[in-house]
Amino acid sequence: xxxxxxxxxxxxxxxxxxxxxxxxxxxxxxxxxxxxxxxxxxxxxxxxxxxxxxxxxxxxxxxxxxxxxxxxxxxxxxxxxxxxxxxxxxxxxxxxxxxx
Amino acid sequence: xxxxxxxxxxxxxxxxxxxxxxxxxxxxxxxxxxxxxxxxxxxxxxxxxxxxxxxxxxxxxxxxxxxxxxxxxxxxxxxxxxxxxxxxxxxxxxxxxxxxxxxxxxxxxxxxxxxxxxxxxxxxxxxxxxxxxxxxxxxxxxxxxxxxxxxxxxxxxxxxxxxxxxxxxxxxxxxxxxxxxxxxxxxxxxxxxxx
Numbered sequence: 332x333x334x335x336x337x338x339x340x341x342x343x344x345x346x347x348x349x350x351x352x353x354x355x356x357x358x359x360x361x362x363x364x365x366x367x368x369x370x371x372x373x374x375x376x377x378x379x380x381x382x383x384x385x386x387x388x389x390x391x392x393x394x395x396x397x398x399x400x401x402x403x404x405x406x407x408x409x410x411x412x413x414x415x416x417x418x419x420x421x422x423x424x425x426x427x428x429x430x431x
Numbered sequence: 432x433x434x435x436x437x438x439x440x441x442x443x444x445x446x447x448x449x450x451x452x453x454x455x456x457x458x459x460x461x462x463x464x465x466x467x468x469x470x471x472x473x474x475x476x477x478x479x480x481x482x483x484x485x486x487x488x489x490x491x492x493x494x495x496x497x498x499x500x501x502x503x504x505x506x507x508x509x510x511x512x513x514x515x516x517x518x519x520x521x522x523x524x525x526x527x528x529x530x531x532x533x534x535x536x537x538x539x540x541x542x543x544x545x546x547x548x549x550x551x552x553x554x555x556x557x558x559x560x561x562x563x564x565x566x567x568x569x570x571x572x573x574x575x576x577x578x579x580x581x582x583x584x585x586x587x588x589x590x591x592x593x594x595x596x597x598x599x600x601x602x603x604x605x606x607x608x609x610x611x612x613x614x615x616x617x618x619x620x621x622x623x624x625x626x
Contacts, residue, residue: 336442343437343445350449355456355519362516366452395513416446422439 334418337411339384344369344377349412352387352404360400378402386411456517457570460525461617462507464575468609470500475602483595491548521569532562552597556586556604563608574615578608 340346347367352358364374381387386408390401404412437445474496482490515522535558543551564579566572585604589597 336439341437341442343441346437346442346445347449350446351453354450354453355517356523358517362456365516366449415442419439419442423443 334421336418337415339380339386340411340415342377344373345381346415348374348377348381348402349386349404349408352402353409353412357390357401357403360402363402381408384411453517453519455623456519457521457525458511458515459617459620460566460570461613461620463504463529464609464613464616466503466507467500468605468613470496470503471605472602472610475598475605479595479598479602482598525566525569528565529562532558549594550590552594552601553586553589556582556589556601559604559608560586563612567612572612572616572619574612575608578612582608 340349344367347369348363351363351366360371360374360378363369363378364371367374369377378387378389382389384407385405388403388405390403392399392401474493477496478490478493481487481493536555539551539554560579560582562579563575563582567575567577567579582604585600585607589600592600
């Protein structure tokens with residue numbers, strides 16, 4: 332049986348941000364922008380949606396007198412990502428999951 | 432990047448490609464290997480010359496050169512921290528590994544002051560081995576892994592040699608475990624950042 336995919340994660344840019352953050356401790360907004368090739372405006376909107384869902388933490392601070400935005404995945408975010416990947420597997424291998 | 436509907440295969444591909452993009456996110460640590468490599472190599476050579484050629488009583492003053500290493504590491508660490516856009520678990524593990532090795536060197540200084548410096552190089556070289564081997568495995572860089580293995584072999588050899596020869600063994604050890612891998616790591620990092 333197919334599992335429902337989390338609508339927060341099932342979006343290209345939000346999934347890209349979560350995939351980057353799942354493998355690092357924390358990353359600057361500029362790092363996410365560079366790796367996803369997104370515009371600052373779009374990325375900012377999607378980052379806020381992930382933050383509102385409790386999937387990431389966003390910390391604003393100053394580094395060398397320049398504003399810096401740091402993003403970090405939360406425990407809720409890691410759990411949601413794992414559930415999302417498991418749900419994807421049911422779509423990729425429907426035969427092996429049909430008997431469960 | 433748009434937010435159109437994704438197929439499950441698109442999602443898997445996207446996750447894989449993003450995770451791959453973080454693989455090269457480990458900071459260039461070659462400067463620390465080169466700094467400490469040359470400082471320790473220099474201290475070994477200076478001590479050997481002072482002790483065996485100039486017969487200077489206070490030959491161990493050569494080790495005051497490590498103050499350059501400590502000051503340089505603090506400065507470079509702060510600079511790197513300011514520039515770093517991403518913190519990875521690998522970078523953090525490497526930092527804690529070298530901090531713990533640094534503290535162990537410091538503690539050994541006091542221990543050898545009490546029990547005698549005769550075999551001190553053997554233990555210092557063993558520690559180079561641990562640091563280089565673990566760092567090499569974490570960043571998947573074989574010259575550091577082999578440098579670490581080389582350091583361990585030289586540590587065993589040093590146990591059979593006298594103190595004066597061990598000064599030179601320590602210099603060779605630092606050359607193969609820090610300096611040569613340090614230059615190779617710098618070349619690798621430059622290649623990654625230019626492609």
